[in-house]
Amino acid sequence: MDTYRKPQPEAEAPVVCRSCEARHGGLCSALTASQLIELNKHSFRKQIGCGNEVIGQGESVGTYSNILKGVIKLSKMMADGRQQIVGLQFAPDFLGRPFQSESTMTAEAATDMEICCFPRNVVDRMLNEVPEFERRLHSQSLKELDEARDWMLTLGRxxxxxxxxxxxxxxxxxxxxxxxxxxxxxxxxxxxxxxxxxxxxxxxxxxxxxxxxxxxxxxxxxxxxxxxxxxxxxxxxxxxxxxx
Amino acid sequence: MDTYRKPQPEAEAPVVCRSCEARHGGLCSALTASQLIELNKHSFRKQIGCGNEVIGQGESVGTYSNILKGVIKLSKMMADGRQQIVGLQFAPDFLGRPFQSESTMTAEAATDMEICCFPRNVVDRMLNEVPEFERRLHSQSLKELDEARDWMLTLGRxxxxxxxxxxxxxxxxxxxxxxxxxxxxxxxxxxxxxxxxxxxxxxxxxxxxxxxxxxxxxxxxxxxxxxxxxxxxxxxxxxxxxxx
DNA sequence: CGCTAGCTTGACCGGACTCAAGTGGTGTGG
DNA sequence: CCACACCACTTGAGTCCGGTCAAGCTAGCG
Structure with missing residues (x-):
């Protein structure tokens, strides 16, 4: 049983983020409680069934999201149908591509999953206001780059x-x-x-x-x-x- | 022949950066002239002969650098000698990995080349002071990630x-x-x-x-x-x- | 009960690998 | 100037790993 919540005027994370925050070695841990509240005003959770497309190749993307549960597969397809999965993403990875509205891959739910969505413009604004936020994203990009290159060794050799x-x-x-x-x-x-x-x-x-x-x-x-x-x-x- | 240089108290890029700057859709274009001067105090150019190792796998890295001329190959090797090149970098790409002092790959000059080196600590400090600087690096990381994933399709399919x-x-x-x-x-x-x-x-x-x-x-x-x-x-x- | 989807297994084939020899350009020494 | 060696690359012959095509198995479900 949780301890009783004492009301505190500021600096209290949104209820919905509380249980979530723990997992967030991810993105949201870069935010202060008040920033979290701000972001949370515009965010919403979403269930996605296995096999559903989250972002289509060549589609424009209106939202970013955090993976709360489940696995996303990122894949590329050739004109004749040959397909290559170029990355897997697990909770609590961030999903979406800053500085570019169009995706060059398909993101599809590999399992049933739950994600937390944020409108593009809100996140983009925060990127400019909170350096630590960009730092986190940069850091995840570098992690993905390492993984991609490790996998290149696997694929090639x-x-x-x-x-x-x-x-x-x-x-x-x-x-x-x-x-x-x-x-x-x-x-x-x-x-x-x-x-x-x-x-x-x-x-x-x-x-x-x-x-x-x-x-x-x-x-x-x-x-x-x-x-x-x-x-x-x-x-x-x-x-x-x-x-x- | 260049126009005669009028002395200006501030805001004049270092001489050595002038001809270079043109190519720099790269990193240094994120800096003001005075920041460039600061960075330039600690930087030095270096010629590297074809085949020379710039950063070894598992080595710690004391400097970052910009590629001015030539091509770098980034490669990974397995214990039994099988090797995979996981990326090529061209001028004016940035070379080096922020937030991590140890490399998981080898960077080797594929051709004779020229690079411009910066001490790690100076760049790391600038990263914290100049958000636009980190933005650029982030942006290059994303570009490299796209390239790596495109290549995964090539390797796999x-x-x-x-x-x-x-x-x-x-x-x-x-x-x-x-x-x-x-x-x-x-x-x-x-x-x-x-x-x-x-x-x-x-x-x-x-x-x-x-x-x-x-x-x-x-x-x-x-x-x-x-x-x-x-x-x-x-x-x-x-x-x-x-x-x- | 049979249908379907996802997976396994088998037989055969072909594209890329292995091993080996040949070619050409460059540098070196007589 | 030629002879030779060396290196990077090409070409050829044979092999084998992984692809193709086809059949069988199993679990879930109407």
Whole structure:
């Protein structure tokens, strides 16, 4: 049971942000309580069903948002339909692209999810007023850049086996603690999505999963639920050397 | 011949920055003349020979720099020696990673080059004092992120032929105007580098170049010099659809 | 019960890799 | 000036990994 709330004239975060704030190593932690209140006036939460498009390729974007729950897949598609997932985003990542109203990718809910939306103009104004706010966004961009480049190594130079192991390792280390731990989790992506993320086909993904299972690195239940016996073994299968 | 310099008490950019400034759609254009003077006190230019390492993987970095001339390749290497180039940087790109003293990649001169170096602490201080400065860096990070993700599509989903065409298209559209134009340029990378950038082997790169040559898309002289007859043809071979 | 969607498995194929030899341009020493 | 070595690149032959195509399996659901 929560302690009784003493009224305080200023500097009290909006009710809706309270339980949320904890997770926010994310964006909102850059704001003071009064700034949060200001932002909160214009923001709204939204449930999104698995598979729904959040931002379309070439679409203009009117809102930014924070991911509260679930996983977003960012993907690019070629004219002939070939597709590549170029990033996954987890809570509490920020979703949206400052300084550019048009998206060059599609953002789609990989799972059922909940997001917190902010109108573009409000955020853009805050960007100019609160340097720490831009610092946070910059910092997330750099994190995404690192991840993208790590994945380029995976896409360009790893074998199918290593790719699949790398994916499992990525999920194991990024899973929302509420939904599993590093030894035991549900895959947020279908085989088709995994294939698009790894630059492989569904069949190859499936075969390599089977292989990892037979080698005792993982066990699989109901197609989606994965257990990892020793994470170190998975790292190794992924070709990740701990020294770096 | 330059016009004679009238002394002005303030607001005059350092001599060394003058000819440079023109190119700087880059970082320094975010600074006022007096800020430039301040930064310039601690900065120095440096020539780097082709193949030299600028920042090593896992090394700590004491300086940032601007690229004045030449091409930097950013690469990652696996424990067994497999290598992937994860980015190319051209003048006037900024080189270095704020908020993190240790690099997760190697930065190496792909060509002979010239850079302008700034001590880390001076830049970090300016980052805090000049919001526009951070805005610029943020903006470049976002540009690099877009490029990385575009390349992920290339690495994950394109054929060898399309990869090589994509590379040639990239160079054609990024080449320093002083060193060539979109129809006619020297490749800044060796076949080995191209292979590492595309996630292919040297042999495959070579074969696909030959194929593009025989199909009349390009002509090659002295291994390095490339002429493109119709850029549109190259785009097409690269699987790039103009609609996006 | 059968239908469908998502996944697995099998057989075969082909594109990119491997290994090896050949070519050409450049620098060096006799 | 030629002989030679060296390096970067090209070309060829054979192999293999991952793609393609097709069939089978399983769980959920009308």
């Amino acid at each position: 790893k074998t199918a086996q290593e790719k699949v192991a790398s994916f499992l390792y990525l999920i194991a280390t990024h899973i929302d603690p509420e939904e599993g731990d590093q030894q035991n989790f549900d895959l947020p992506l279908s085989r088709a999505d995994i294939a698009d993320f790894l630059g492989l086909t569904i069949e190859t993904v499936s075969r390599q999963m089977t292989k990892l299972r037979k080698e005792g690195v993982i066990t699989i239940e109901n197609n989606r639920h994965v257990s990892v016996s020793r994470l170190e073994q998975l790292r190794q299968a992924a070709g990740i050397d701990s020294d770096w | 394109k054929t060898a032929q399309e990869k090589v065409a994509s590379f040639l298209y990239l160079i054609a559209t990024h080449i320093d105007p002083e060193e060539g134009d979109q129809q006619n340029f020297d490749l800044p990378l060796s076949r080995a580098d191209i292979a590492d950038f595309l996630g292919l082997t040297i042999e495959t790169v070579s074969r696909q170049m030959t194929k593009l040559r025989k199909e009349g898309v390009i002509t090659i002289e002295n291994n390095r010099h490339v002429s493109v007859s119709r850029l549109e043809q190259l785009r097409q071979a690269a699987g790039i659809d103009s609609d996006w």
